[in-house]
Amino acid sequence: MVKTLEWTDAGVRFIDQTKLPTEETYVTCRTYQEVAEVIRSMVVRGAPAIGVAAAMGIALGARDLNAADIAEFRAGLGQICRALGDTRPTAVNLFWAIRRMQKRFEELSGKPIPQIKLGLIEEAQRIYAEDIAANQAMGRFGAALLPPSGGVLTHCNAGALATAGYGTALGVIRAAVEAGKLVHVYADETRPFLQGARLTAWELMKDGIPTTLICDNMAGAMMAHGKVQAVIVGADRIAANGDTANKIGTYTVAILAREHGIPFYVAAPFSTIDLETPDGSRIPIEQRAAAEVTHIAGRQMAPSGVGVGNPAFDVTPARYIAAIITERGLARPPYAESLRALACQPVNIGV
C-alpha cells in the first residue's frame, strides 16, 4: 500500500500529491518549516493526513530544538506549533494533533530533554498508527450501510492519501468490497485541485475497485439515471450539531442526494468532530488563490484579471446527512445528542 507520509530518521517523507497520478514521487521534509510548507501547498492534504503531518512536523521540530532548559524548549515548541497551525484553517484535525502533542509535552515536561524528544516522536507515530486503526474501524461500521451492489458516489479524496492509510470514505468502500459487496464507485473529479481525478481514481484503480470518473457537474445526471445508490464523503470539521465542512462541492452533492432519495454518509475519525464549534456557521472556511481556478496544469484557462471565487470548503447542514461514521460507531440524527454520546464512550480501536 502507498505510504501517504512516514516518519524517517532523515525527516518526514511524503508522497507528492500534486504530482499524482502521472508521477509517483516523494519529498522528505527535514525541518518543521518544510512540513508546514507541504501542508500549505497541498503536497499532503486531507484532514486526517494533515493532522498526522502536523504531529510529525512537531516531533521533527522538537527533535532539532537546541534548548538549554525546559523553558526554552517550551518556547521553541510553541513557535513550532504556531507555524504548523497557521497552514490551513478549516480541518480541525490539525489543531487536534497540535493540542495532543502539546499535552504530551506537558506530561513529559519533568523529564530530561532527550527523553521528551523521544516521547514526542513516539506520540507522533502513535497518532499515525491510531489513524490507520480508526479508518479500519470506520470501515467495519460503515460497510454495513452500503448496498450489496450498486453505485457509490464520492467527492474529493477521502482515501488512503487523505489519511495515514486505508482512508475514511474510501476505507468504508474498501471494507465493503472486502466484505464481498459489488461496489462501483463514481468519483467526482473535484475541481479545482482535481483530487478525485488525480487521487481517488488512482487509489481505487490500484485496488482494482471499479471506478467511473465524472466531472462534478455530472453527479446529478448520474443520480437521475439511477446509477448511484449511496454517497459517502470525508470531512474536514464536524460541528457539535453535525454540520459538516468538507471539500467544496460536498454541499451540492448532499442536496442532489436528498433530491434523489439517496442516503448521504460522512466518514471521519473522531478527531474531526469539534464539539466546541456549535454549528457550521462558525467553521472558518479557507479561501485559496484564484490561480487554482484560472490555471490548470500551469495553463491559463480564463481571461486575465477575471474575478474568481475559490472557497476550499463548504458546509453541509446536518439535516442532509443520514449518518456519520466514526471509529467509535455510527452517529445518527439528532447529532447534537449522538455525537456527544460517542464522545463519552470509552474507546478501544485495538492499537
Add this chain to the structure above:
Amino acid sequence: MVKTLEWTDAGVRFIDQTKLPTEETYVTCRTYQEVAEVIRSMVVRGAPAIGVAAAMGIALGARDLNAADIAEFRAGLGQICRALGDTRPTAVNLFWAIRRMQKRFEELSGKPIPQIKLGLIEEAQRIYAEDIAANQAMGRFGAALLPPSGGVLTHCNAGALATAGYGTALGVIRAAVEAGKLVHVYADETRPFLQGARLTAWELMKDGIPTTLICDNMAGAMMAHGKVQAVIVGADRIAANGDTANKIGTYTVAILAREHGIPFYVAAPFSTIDLETPDGSRIPIEQRAAAEVTHIAGRQMAPSGVGVGNPAFDVTPARYIAAIITERGLARPPYAESLRALACQPVNIGV
C-alpha cells in the same frame, strides 16, 4: 462586437472557441465538410450558433455543387445535409436549420440552379440575422425577470459566442444591464470544456459586466451565502412539455436553485423548442470522448485507463423551470400549453 461566425466569399469564418480566451484566432471553412468538422470539434458550439453554422455550411456546399440538373442538385444537397446533421445529436437547432434550408430549396426548386444557390446563401444569412434579432427580443422579455440588483448565476456559455450574436441567457443579462440593472454574474466554469471560464468570462469582461468565475461545484455554496438571486441558462433542446436539455450540470444547478428558493430561467430561441419530442426522456444525449475529462489543455490529469462518464448534456425537468424566455414572449408552466400557444402566435421580431 465579436463575430462568432460570418459568411464570407472565401467561406464561413469562425472564431476558434477552442483557443479562447488566450488566443483570438479565426478559421475559415472552405467546404461543407470543414464546417461539419468545426461543429464536431467545438470550434463553434452553442445550439443557436450550431444551427446558423449548419445553414451556412449548407449554403457553402450548395454553392460549390457541380450538378447537371435539379435531381443531381437535390441529391448533392441531401448528402450535404446528412453530413451536417451527423455532427452533434442533441441541439435541435441544427436539425431545424437543416430543415429550413431544405424547405427553401424546395421553394426554389423550379428556378435555375444559380438562382437556387443564391437563394440558399440568402436564406443562411437570413437565419443569421434572425438569430441576433431573436436574442435581442429575448433580452427585452427576459430583462424584466431579473432583480434590480443582485447575483445572476449562469452555466456554460449561452452568450454571443453561442449564437450569431448578443446571446440567449447572456443576451437577457446584457439587456438587463442596458436597462440599468446592477447585475453581478456568477459564471460556472463548466467542465469539461470550460465554456464558462473560457467564453462567458471573456465575453462579459469585454462588455464590462461584473463577473465572478467559480468552479461548478461552488454554485451551491454561493447560493447558501445569498449571493445568487436568479439563475439563467440557455438550452440545446426543449421538449413539448418544457423538459430542457442543456449543457451537463444544468440539472444540478436547477436543483440547487429550487432548494434555495431561487428562480431558474431558460432563454432560447423558438427554434430550440421541439414540439415533436414529447418529453426529456426522448432527447438524445451526446456522449463525448473520455479524453475531454481526463486531459486538460493536453495534460493528463487522471490515471491512464480509468473509466469515464462524459455526457455532454443533461435534462432539467420542466418542474424546476420558472419561465422559458423566447423571442415570442415568456412561457410559464404548464409548458405543454404555454409553448403550444407561443408556437401558434404570429411572429414579428423586426428582421
